[in-house]
Amino acid sequence: MQKGYFGKFGGMFVPELLMPPLLEIEEAMNTIVPSESFQAEFNSILMDYVGRPSALYRCPNLSERLGFNLWLKREDLNHTGAHKINNALGQGLLCKHMGKSVLLAETGAGMHGVATATAAAMLGLECVVYMGATDVVRQSHNVRRMGLLGATVVPIESGTKTLKDAINAALRRWIADQRTTHYCFGTAAGPHPFPTLVREFQSVISREAKAQFMKKIGRLPDYVVACVGGGSNAIGAFHEFVPHSEVKLVGVEAAGTGEPGCHHSAPLNLGTPGVLHGAMSMLLQTTEGQIEPSHSIAPGLDYPGVGPEHAGLQDSGRAHYGTINDAQAYNAFMTLCRSEGILPAMESSHAVAWVLENAASIPKDSHVMVCLSGRGDKDMDIIEEYEKKFRK
Numbered sequence: 001m002q003k004g005y006f007g008k009f010g011g012m013f014v015p016e017l018l019m020p021p022l023l024e025i026e027e028a029m030n031t032i033v034p035s036e037s038f039q040a041e042f043n044s045i046l047m048d049y050v051g052r053p054s055a056l057y058r059c060p061n062l063s064e065r066l067g068f069n070l071w072l073k074r075e076d077l078n079h080t081g082a083h084k085i086n087n088a089l090g091q092g093l094l095c096k097h098m099g100k101s102v103l104l105a106e107t108g109a110g111m112h113g114v115a116t117a118t119a120a121a122m123l124g125l126e127c128v129v130y131m132g133a134t135d136v137v138r139q140s141h142n143v144r145r146m147g148l149l150g151a152t153v154v155p156i157e158s159g160t161k162t163l164k165d166a167i168n169a170a171l172r173r174w175i176a177d178q179r180t181t182h183y184c185f186g187t188a189a190g191p192h193p194f195p196t197l198v199r200e201f202q203s204v205i206s207r208e209a210k211a212q213f214m215k216k217i218g219r220l221p222d223y224v225v226a227c228v229g230g231g232s233n234a235i236g237a238f239h240e241f242v243p244h245s246e247v248k249l250v251g252v253e254a255a256g257t258g259e260p261g262c263h264h265s266a267p268l269n270l271g272t273p274g275v276l277h278g279a280m281s282m283l284l285q286t287t288e289g290q291i292e293p294s295h296s297i298a299p300g301l302d303y304p305g306v307g308p309e310h311a312g313l314q315d316s317g318r319a320h321y322g323t324i325n326d327a328q329a330y331n332a333f334m335t336l337c338r339s340e341g342i343l344p345a346m347e348s349s350h351a352v353a354w355v356l357e358n359a360a361s362i363p364k365d366s367h368v369m370v371c372l373s374g375r376g377d378k379d380m381d382i383i384e385e386y387e388k389k390f391r392k
């Protein structure tokens with residue numbers, strides 16, 4: 001396969017000025033990351049600081065009701081409350097090993113921003129986080145957390161004021177500051193080597209899950225289900241299972257309100273191939289190639305593009321990508337709260353919802369793993385607003 005490509009998707013569609021730092025990261029990914037000393041340091045941080053391995057938990061009440069075994073890979077229990085910390089600490093450590101002093105990040109839901117601010121504080125690095133002004137308002141709790149951790153949050157007022165605009169602004173800043181700064185990309189998208197680097201740090205999810213399933217049930221699960229924004233928790237949850245064709249891989253995109261013609265965040269289902277943020281992938285775009293606005297009740301899924309490896313997995317037929325709308329995600333959120341005492345992130349609720357909505361077609365006694373990518377404490381205002389609007 002061509003370097004940095006997943007089938008026909010991927011690549012490095014960037015201005016010339018970005019090639020030197022990208023090639024520097026590629027070199028570091030190939031030499032520093034596999035070294036014994038980096039791996040030992042990273043694994044010790046994951047264990048003692050993040051709290052890994054994360055639990056693989058069988059939901060007793062929902063399993064009983066559904067007639068199959070529903071397992072949650074509890075990334076919500078990680079320090080800072082989501083899978084994002086796996087990648088932020090990996091890249092933070094790499095930044096130090098590369099001799100740089102500043103971690104630059106974009107964030108949508110704020111979880112990657114919090115994770116990067118945490119990694120920076122812990123590793124003694126400076127941290128700057130770019131965030132769309134709309135997201136600054138709807139995830140204000142996370143903005144306060146980043147401030148407490150010592151990060152500078154820069155609100156972005158351009159475009160739709162969400163994740164894609166934050167990435168545009170962060171890439172521009174990186175061009176100017178590349179000597180001192182590492183761009184800690186938060187998802188498995190963007191130009192090569194980011195999709196591969198982020199997958200490398202997130203695949204701890206499927207590595208652990210595989211071993212945990214072998215120990216608990218003596219075989220691999222029948223389904224692995226994960227929500228897809230840019231695609232990092234999903235690729236992390238899929239990676240070790242990709243060679244095992246008996247394991248069905250299901251990614252879940254956000255269908256927005258689900259009304260005809262509404263804005264959504266489902267480029268794999270409803271987009272077309274094109275280039276965004278340095279990679280060829282599936283996109284929401286006009287026939288002229290202008291990026292269309294996206295929407296989801298879950299800020300972390302609100303992105304018009306997707307990581308190129310998912311586009312490749314869809315193209316090859318190895319993974320299937322479904323959609324879930326805001327109301328279905330809200331219902332799944334409430335179901336998990338009330339049935340299992342677990343408050344999931346709105347992003348992760350999309351993955352839970354796919355299982356609930358498709359339960360009738362899942363064979364009895366199957367083993368279904370959902371990657372519970374984060375906890376829902378950050379989403380209290382969103383839930384309250386949704387209930388005011390739709391649950392009078």
Ligand SMILES: Cc1ncc(COP(=O)(O)O)c(C=O)c1O
Nearest residue numbers: 229230231232233300347373374
């Ligand atoms: C809890 C949670 N889950 C999922 C996502 C989606 O990102 P990704 O597709 O990279 O996993 C986010 C993004 O912010 C998130 O905060």
